[in-house]
Amino acid sequence: MVGRARSKETAHYPAFLVRMSHRGELRFRFTTVEGVKRLFPSGTTEQEAIQAAYVYNMQNRPELTQDFDLNEPTQFQRAISKGRRDKFNKPLKDWLPVVLARVKAEEKLSKDVFRNLERDCERLEEHMGKCLTKSLKLQHINEHIGKYYAELNNRQLNGKISNLKKIFSYLADESAIESNFVLNKKQRRLSKEDYTKARHNLDYESYLQIYEAAPLFLKVAMSLTLETTHAVREIYRLRYRIKKPREGVCGILWNPEGRVDYIDGQPIYGTLYIHRQKVQKSETSAVAIPVTQAIKDIVDLSKTSRLHCPYVVHRKPRQLQRGISKETDHLYQVHHHNISKEFSKVRDSLGLYDHLKKALRPTYHEIRGLSARMIEEQGISATERMAHANADTTKIYTRENDIRWNQVPAIEVEPKVSNEH
Incomplete structure (x- = not known):
């Protein structure tokens, strides 16, 4: 019986050596004279497998190598030589840093x-x-x-x-x-x-249950997103205090000397400036939100941690020796991935939305949609507050047809946050 012809890429392999995928990894397999199929150890290179297979065949299957002459290059030797000459044929792990460096420099x-x-x-x-x-x-x-x-x-x-x-x-x-x-x-x-949006919306009752079970830093983050409509990528960068609005910075510019202004009878303590990362080049990406009593209460709640950190959303890390993440600049600042993961963890620990597949359960991001819907219910457009370029984008979150453009008003989305945690 004639075996299947080898491909062009493996034509130089010694007899009984094959390359295969084993549990997601490329491995080499060799069949012994007893008919036992053995896998080479993980990490064996192609040239190592070829050499080992040839030596085995030469010792145990002399009929396959009887014409071997040390002074004449055989197909095997040519393959070895060719492999050693090809300086570009390296393990993928050696090339990936080169690719990333080029992408970073060129794109x-x-x-x-x-x-x-x-x-x-x-x-x-x-x-x-x-x-x-x-x-x-x-x-x-x-x-x-x-x-x-x-x-x-x-x-x-x-x-x-x-x-x-x-x-x-x-x-x-x-x-x-x-x-x-x-x-x-x-x-x-x-x-x-x-x-179409696949995940289910977050309802206010579930929001409250998650809030009550959440650690302090997550309570603060959730409340800020609900009041401002802004996503976790902005909330985790929110600074307690800034001297002036700057591109790429999110933070609060407090009224000078603690002055309290009033808009329609509401006390205003300063302005919260948010510059969205996702749409930085858009004219609507920079938003100024009046610091109402509700927002000030959230800021005061965050300070009950008694930790010194320039960022409103913070916590003491569990493992101090791990250092600072690439996208954070303070040891106590909480990365946006960790905020989102903690939200999902608390959600699942409460058994909320267990009837849905995990991919369909509302994530932290759905707080934005909840906030937008609650604002729309007050008869106010959420478009500019969300830093959306147009009303069609806001529809993704509000599911409303009549969207109006308005200046960002001084509004409170929910009652004041309790200081209990």
Whole structure:
């Protein structure tokens, strides 16, 4: 019986040596004379596997190597020599830092977009970092997507495929691979349903239950988002005090000498300036919100931690030795990922929305939608307060048809926050 012909990429392999995917990792397998199939240890390079297989065959299957002449280059020796000459055929983990460095230097990506690309590279390194780049094929990408992104919706999956295409385009440009085979990966076709919001809205009763069970820093963050309508990426950057409004800075400019102004009978203690990261270049990205009594109460609540930190949302870290995150500049500042994770953790600990799949349960971000709906119920447009460029964007959160443009008013979304925690 004639065995299946080898592919062009593996034609130089000694007999009984094959390359395969085992538990998401590229491995080499060899069949002994007893018919036992053995996997080479994880991390074995292609050239090491070839050499070991050839030596074994020479000792135990002399009929396959009887023409071997040390003075004449055999197919095996040529393969070894070729492999050693190809300085570009290195493990994927060696090339990924090169790709990220080039992307950072050549493309003006936002911090969040670049961090997303970094995480995709980290997953590639974890899954196939030890694989030589020129041994990778589209089938390995398909396995990778199946392992890490199977639960994503079509829009999210297409984003991951786009990132993989970008990464491998740089690999091809660096000669780490012969061509960008990921370009052959078909993206998912999107329907109207893919553009509709999948997660369920957060209702006010559930918000209150989560608030009551939340640690102090999460209480403060949740209250600030509800009062301002702004997302966790702005709330975690909110400073207690700023000297003047500045681009890219979120913080409070208090009235001089503790003066209290009044708007429609409401005490106003200063102005809370928010510059949204997501739409920094938009004319509507910078928002000035009057510091009402409700916002001042939230700030006062945060100070009951008795920790010295310039940021309103803060906590003492559990492990001081771990240092400061890339996106924070104070040890006590809470990264926006940790705020969101804590919210979901408390939500699930209370059994709220357990009837829904995790991907459909309301996350911290849904507080924005709740805030917008509560503002709309007061007959006030949430558009400018949310720093949206147009009323259509606000509809994503309010689900209302009649959206009006208004100046950001001095309003309170809910009753004053209790100082109990």
